[in-house]
Amino acid sequence: MLPEIAARLNALNRAFYEEFGDAFAATRRRIQPGVRAFLESVSDGSSWLDLGCGAGALAVAWAKSGKRGSYSGRDFSRALLAEASEVTRGLSNEQFRIDYDFLDLQDPNWAESYRGRLFDGAACFAALHHIPGRENQLSVLRGAASLLRPGGEAIFSVWQFQNSPKLMERVLPWETVGLDPAELEDGDTLLDWRFTLHGEASTRGLRYVHLFTHDSLAALAGEAGLTLCESFYSDGKSGNLALYQRYRI
Secondary structure (H helix, E strand, O other): OOHHHHHHHHHHHHHHHHHHHHHHHHOOOOOOHHHHHHHHHOOOOEEEEEEOOOOOHHHHHHHHHOOOEEEEEEEOOHHHHHHHHHHOOOOOOOOEEEEEEEOOOOOOOHHHHHOOOOEEEEEEEOOHHHOOOHHHHHHHHHHHHHOEEEEEEEEEEEEOHHHOHHHHOOEEOHHHHOOOHHHOOOOEEEEEEEEOOOOOOOEEEEEEEEOOOHHHHHHHHHHOOOEEEEEEEEOOOOOOOEEEEEEEO
């Protein structure tokens, strides 16, 4: 993918989260079943980096689970980071430490600032599919792998919106935003997002999403030096709106 096309897709998603960050956070205050299954398997006392932490729902559930360790949430949306800091206020203590910071996964050198700190695990839920371009996606996986201790693990989840007829109705032609489909990669999709807060008018935004298959995600992780250990589908009424893959370094 040409850098200028990736930049336009990044700008599209950045504008979405800047404009609809608060409304989006209101829809993400509970963790998904697949994320809960992951949390139940986390070793007590381990340290984790959450790439694309969103509004802090996972950190809240983690703290309430009673497991010791540390949780470091990172996101590029300052609105979501503000929400995360607020909902986890008072939950960080000596047994379970929580910290947040701004992080743009589109920066090819994003992992460099964390090289002095290694983690037992890295999680990236529902964020990789917003990264345009295979090389940029690979950079995220390589960065995560570089921050793991020997034997560390990573878990990534990606949206499987093709399994929902309702979501498929929200697929829009790329001409909607002035892009030629020939400039994009297989799986690149433009989706509209709709939500209505109580007492407010309906909101509508546009987002770029890449549709991964089981094999395409596993191949990407393999190139990053990660070994696939488990793969499963979860979330949504049908139980298959997200693909989860766990890896070992």
